[in-house]
Amino acid sequence: MKQSIVHIALVVKDYDEAIEFYTKKLNFTLIEDTYQPEQDKRWVVVSPPGSSGTTILLARASKTEQEPFIGNQTGGRVFLFLNTDDFWRDYNEMVAKEIEFVREPKEAPYGTVAVFKDLYGNLWDLLELNEDHPISKRIK
Structure with missing residues (x-):
């Protein structure tokens, strides 16, 4: 059996400002931006440069009860982990x-790490895992 996580939904306030942040500030690639008229929403998918794994679905808050979670999907703990092949290049560019x-x-014992905020305040790790880390072997 083979399974994989394809998307992780990230609740956003506005599609266009989120696309702008992820593509211009983080250099992500816009994979898809499809309007879905029957639901009056868009299917917006972005991915880190060079990645062929899990993508992020930018999901606009469509209900009042979803709005408080914009920027705080995990109650203030680091939510997403962006691994890089060159920490200092990406850190300095960011x-x-x-x-x-x-x-x-x-x-850290597992590699080099720093924590940053996205445009809504979600916390991310920017990290470069050591070559001998178990996950490094899976993503090479």
């Missing part, structure tokens, strides 16, 4: 693009 880092870079 700082230059005024991405807010809330925890400065540090060396």
Whole structure:
């Protein structure tokens, strides 16, 4: 049996501002942006550059009860983990693009890591896993 997680839904306030942030600030690729008239919503999918794994579905809050979760889908803990093949290249580029880092870079037993906020305040790890980390072997 083979299964995989295809998308992770990220609740956003506005499709276009989210697309702008992810494609311009984080260099993600816009994979799909399809209007669904029967539901008056869009199917918007983005992916990190060079990635062939899980994508992010940018899902606009469509109900009042969803709105409080924009930017706080996990109650203030790191929500998403963006692995890179060059931590310092990406960190410096993100700082230059005024991405807010809330925890400065540090060396950890598993690799180099820093925590940043997306446009709504969700917390992300930017990390470069050590080559001997079990996940590094899976994503190469």
